[in-house]
Amino acid sequence: MQRIYFDHNATTPIDPAVADTMAVALREEFGNPSSVHHFGQRAKAVVDQARSAVAALIGADPSEVVFTSGGTESDNFAIRGTAEALERTGRRHLIASAIEHEAVLNTLKALARRGSDTTLLPVGDTGITSSDDLRAALRDDTALVSVMHANNEIGTIQPITELARVAHERGALFHTDAVQSAGKLPIDVKTLGVDLLTISAHKFYGPKGVGAIWIRRGLRILPSFTGGKQERNRRAGTENVTGIIGMGVAAEVVRAKMAAECARLAMLRDRLEEGILRAVPRTMVNGAKTSRVANTTNISFDRVEAESLLIGLDLEGIAVSTGSACSSGTLEPSHVLKAMGFPAHRTQNSIRFSLGAANTEAEVDRAIAVLPGVVEKLRNLTRTPVRA
Amino acid sequence: MRIVVAMSGGVDSSVAAALLAEQGLDVIGLSMQLYDQRGQQTFGSCCTLDDLHDARRVADAIGIPHYILNFERQFQDTVISNFVREYAAGRTPLPCAHCNSDLKFATLLDRARGLGAEQVATGHYARVEQSASGRWLLKRSADLAKDQSYFLASLTQAQLARAAFPVGDLEKSEVRAQARRLGLNVAEKPDSQEICFVPDGDYASFVADRAPAVARAGAIVDQRGDVLGSHGGVHRFTVGQRKGLGISSPAPLYVLKIEAESGKITVGSRDALDQTTLTASGVNWVATEAPSGWVPIAAQIRHRHRAAAGQVRAMDHDRAACVFNEPQPAITPGQAVVFYDDDVVVGGGWID
Numbered sequence: 001m002q003r004i005y006f007d008h009n010a011t012t013p014i015d016p017a018v019a020d021t022m023a024v025a026l027r028e029e030f031g032n033p034s035s036v037h038h039f040g041q042r043a044k045a046v047v048d049q050a051r052s053a054v055a056a057l058i059g060a061d062p063s064e065v066v067f068t069s070g071g072t073e074s075d076n077f078a079i080r081g082t083a084e085a086l087e088r089t090g091r092r093h094l095i096a097s098a099i100e101h102e103a104v105l106n107t108l109k110a111l112a113r114r115g116s117d118t119t120l121l122p123v124g125d126t127g128i129t130s131s132d133d134l135r136a137a138l139r140d141d142t143a144l145v146s147v148m149h150a151n152n153e154i155g156t157i158q159p160i161t162e163l164a165r166v167a168h169e170r171g172a173l174f175h176t177d178a179v180q181s182a183g184k185l186p187i188d189v190k191t192l193g194v195d196l197l198t199i200s201a202h203k204f205y206g207p208k209g210v211g212a213i214w215i216r217r218g219l220r221i222l223p224s225f226t227g228g229k230q231e232r233n234r235r236a237g238t239e240n241v242t243g244i245i246g247m248g249v250a251a252e253v254v255r256a257k258m259a260a261e262c263a264r265l266a267m268l269r270d271r272l273e274e275g276i277l278r279a280v281p282r283t284m285v286n287g288a289k290t291s292r293v294a295n296t297t298n299i300s301f302d303r304v305e306a307e308s309l310l311i312g313l314d315l316e317g318i319a320v321s322t323g324s325a326c327s328s329g330t331l332e333p334s335h336v337l338k339a340m341g342f343p344a345h346r347t348q349n350s351i352r353f354s355l356g357a358a359n360t361e362a363e364v365d366r367a368i369a370v371l372p373g374v375v376e377k378l379r380n381l382t383r384t385p386v387r388a
Numbered sequence: 389m390r391i392v393v394a395m396s397g398g399v400d401s402s403v404a405a406a407l408l409a410e411q412g413l414d415v416i417g418l419s420m421q422l423y424d425q426r427g428q429q430t431f432g433s434c435c436t437l438d439d440l441h442d443a444r445r446v447a448d449a450i451g452i453p454h455y456i457l458n459f460e461r462q463f464q465d466t467v468i469s470n471f472v473r474e475y476a477a478g479r480t481p482l483p484c485a486h487c488n489s490d491l492k493f494a495t496l497l498d499r500a501r502g503l504g505a506e507q508v509a510t511g512h513y514a515r516v517e518q519s520a521s522g523r524w525l526l527k528r529s530a531d532l533a534k535d536q537s538y539f540l541a542s543l544t545q546a547q548l549a550r551a552a553f554p555v556g557d558l559e560k561s562e563v564r565a566q567a568r569r570l571g572l573n574v575a576e577k578p579d580s581q582e583i584c585f586v587p588d589g590d591y592a593s594f595v596a597d598r599a600p601a602v603a604r605a606g607a608i609v610d611q612r613g614d615v616l617g618s619h620g621g622v623h624r625f626t627v628g629q630r631k632g633l634g635i636s637s638p639a640p641l642y643v644l645k646i647e648a649e650s651g652k653i654t655v656g657s658r659d660a661l662d663q664t665t666l667t668a669s670g671v672n673w674v675a676t677e678a679p680s681g682w683v684p685i686a687a688q689i690r691h692r693h694r695a696a697a698g699q700v701r702a703m704d705h706d707r708a709a710c711v712f713n714e715p716q717p718a719i720t721p722g723q724a725v726v727f728y729d730d731d732v733v734v735g736g737g738w739i740d
Binding site for chain 2: 307308312313314315377379380381382383384385386387
């Protein structure tokens with residue numbers, strides 16, 4: 001069966017150059033970067049090479065980039081590290097948007113159980129946070145504001161520069177989870193004006209299990225776990241050398257292709273979106289179409305359960321998602337769509353299509369051709385007569 | 389043909405899926421998530437996170453796609469609420485039967501058809517076949533010790549037409565042997581015996597948590613109406629129960645009748661527990677249309693009860709009357725009564 005992968009926001013297939021480089025490195029760069037001898041020096045050198053490539057992807061100085069095990073660890077590090085560092089100063093208030101990734105929201109919940117105050121900013125049906133709402137929520141004891149750069153479910157881009165400026169007015173620090181924007185949008189930490197930024201390799205054709213946090217020079221946040229002095233004392237644990245190398249190559253590759261690829265993806269995404277809205281009755285796009293990453297469209301299908309639509313499409317070889325998952329593999333209603341004020345049924349009938357490097361026009365056209373039939377069958381679900 | 393297998397993560401449904409896949413059918417494994425897994429790993433005895441993982445591993449081993457459907461709300465609405473209501477009304481429910489007729493072969497079947505499947509198969513020990521006249525028949529399984537047709541007697545013709553029971557012709561030992569042959573990790577997994585959603589078999593607490601009004605003190609009386617003692621809620625009792633009465637008496641006393649309205653529980657001697665008649669409601673006629681006259685059958689009134697010879701006749705409003713040749717102990721309101729003609733299910737209903 002021909003399989004079409006439209007779930008790049010969940011993860012991306014590894015870039016061939018990344019895989020090849022990692023395969024060689026796995027065997028040849030086995031040293032521990034902390035070792036004094038030749039093997040350690042070699043390993044340290046390749047890690048720093050990767051660091052430069054990742055820094056270039058976000059317009060940062062390499063010394064400000066710390067490697068981690070991924071986006072979730074980086075988000076935990078950014079938020080807990082800041083909260084704990086600022087506790088002593090009496091700043092115990094944390095603000096985030098209501099549509100943050102669970103890695104941010106659940107970390108805030110955990111901190112709330114330990115005495116922090118948290119505020120979630122509303123988003124309205126555009127899915128975009130407003131600086132007015134942030135200004136109203138800020139307090140003198142706000143330690144940190146965390147708003148994601150691009151949302152994983154609907155793709156909307158937040159006005160980070162403006163929001164960071166407002167946060168700084170009240171002396172709060174600003175973190176942005178750029179896991180979904182890295183590789184899809186040009187990022188420059190100086191222009192964004194943020195203090196902390198987090199990214200994850202497997203979202204831009206790198207390997208899983210490695211990510212990074214950017215910490216503005218001069219900012220001291222407390223490390224998440226304690227141990228050795230790796231990453232300039234900021235992140236203990238022997239570096240995932242092969243993974244980091246992979247992340248570096250992925251960063252280089254995606255940066256070189258970004259402009260052209262984003263234009264191509266935007267065209268494909270628009271073609272898919274328009275095609276679906278036209279071919280399938282009672283469909284609607286969720287979230288503002290104007291301020292959006294190029295590859296994502298989130299569409300609600302009236303009177304169809306997303307759960308069944310996912311399965312029906314998978315059986316036709318088309319891989320999509322809703323953007324939210326839970327441990328057992330079933331779906332929970334999207335907290336993002338809920339925060340946008342959509343009614344219960346609409347939070348459970350929406351599908352996210354997120355395109356990437358391997359997708360073609362032919363694949364888009366096939367999906368448009370297949371969807372109406374799958375939706376039709378589900379909309380016409382007959383109820384088997386049962387004993388009352 | 390595309391067919392959905394309801395996979396619980398147990399050895400029976402696993403082998404059912406495997407056998408269908410080996411026959412070359414287009415098999416899809418579906419597991420139902422029936423209750424919120426987040427709080428407790430050991431909520432019940434079946435369909436826990438571990439069981440869902442087992443189902444996923446089996447699906448992978450036999451090469452079929454596997455999905456998990458969230459049926460928490462439907463399970464709550466059809467099975468759990470009925471369970472609580474029945475106990476509160478002084479009856480003893482049979483949730484597994486409701487799960488089969490109202491969820492597995494209803495909601496799940498509808499979803500399966502929406503995904504292009506013709507039928508739902510389960511790991512039940514039972515058999516379904518079509519008679520010469522086109523009527524769908526439900527029969528006991530080949531392995532009589534494992535037969536679960538008692539729990540499937542509410543299935544309508546429309547449901548039976550779309551049901552498949554791949555292990556119904558096999559002995560349990562054969563099913564485990566098949567699982568071993570296929571290298572399935574569930575080959576030696578013990579069967580789940582309890583009701584799947586009640587932690588530690590503590591039905592009383594489960595019901596009281598959801599319907600606090602049941603925990604109302606009431607009187608325990610003898611057949612003359614004399615008060616012998618008191619109890620903490622009718623939901624703690626079932627007809628035929630001997631333990632937990634808190635009454636000392638020379639001869640053992642058994643629960644004869646539970647009246648939820650008044651909270652009165654009537655107890656009596658072992659002899660008083662035997663009855664020869666019952667009426668049933670919500671009767672589903674399977675092998676035939678509702679019989680207007682008395683027909684000879686063997687009626688089973690509990691899962692672990694040897695069907696006893698008697699006669700049954702349909703009454704109005706989907707009711708039936710049944711008379712046993714010999715008195716039967718502990719005929720319990722709320723349980724299913726299933727009428728058999730040899731190994732064929734004639735029909736079944738709920739004991740009044």
